[in-house]
Amino acid sequence: MxxxxxxxxxxARSKTMSGPEKKANEIMGKILLKKAxxxxVAMIAVxxxxxxxxxxxWYAFAINIAIAVGTFFYIKNETKKYQTFKPYVGNLIKVEKKGKNDYVAIIKQGKMPVKLQIAYGGEDLENIKKNQLVQISYNPDYKIAILVTKQ
Structure with missing residues (x-):
């Protein structure tokens, strides 16, 4: 290809993405940009x-190429880790803002409440009413929450 x-x-795929997919790509892009x-800075220092x-x-060029190749494979492995989302569907019981961007959301999924620590994407949950039915995709490793639907 x-x-x-x-x-x-x-x-073409970016034009047909839904809102939650765009939000997830935006969040992951920002995180990966921070890692890059x-x-x-190391390349500029060299x-x-x-x-x-x-x-x-030529030596500086060779070192910069080595840094670029290493960064490519590092970012490629990191993106695989960001793709593991677990879906949660239930009533949103409570959303607390713990820090500047840190949130704690409690969702009642069936009979058991689930506590989600959110570092990225929690601002979407602030405007949702108590006991409203929501569907959230959550990455527990990096604490990313994407609001898929609300009813």
């Missing part, structure tokens, strides 16, 4: 150090 075909497929900042020390630019 050529790059052009993959881009066309990705572009350190390698970018260029500056090699320029100040007046060493061969």
């Amino acid at each position: 050529s790059i052009r075909q993959r881009f066309a497929e990705s572009f 900042i350190l390698p970018i 260029i500056i150090i090699f320029a100040v020390m007046k060493l061969s630019g």
Whole structure:
């Protein structure tokens, strides 16, 4: 499959995404961008150090390529971890704001209440009334919650 075909497929998929899918992609994109900042800073530092020390630019280029390849595989493995969402459907009992972006949501799913610690995506739950039926996709490893539907 050529790059052009993959881009066309990705572009078409982005146009047909639902609201929750767009929200999930936005949250995961921001998190992965934060993880990519350190390698970018390291690459710039390598260029500056090699320029100040007046060493061969080819060595700096080789080190930057190694950093880029390592970052690519690291980000690729991290994206797999972000794709594991568990669905929760039930009545939203309570949403508490613990910090600037940290929330705790309690959902009554069947007879047992479920407590969700939310670091990303909790602001969508603030405007929901008590005992309203919601469907939430939740990633317990990274505490990402995506509000799928509310009734």
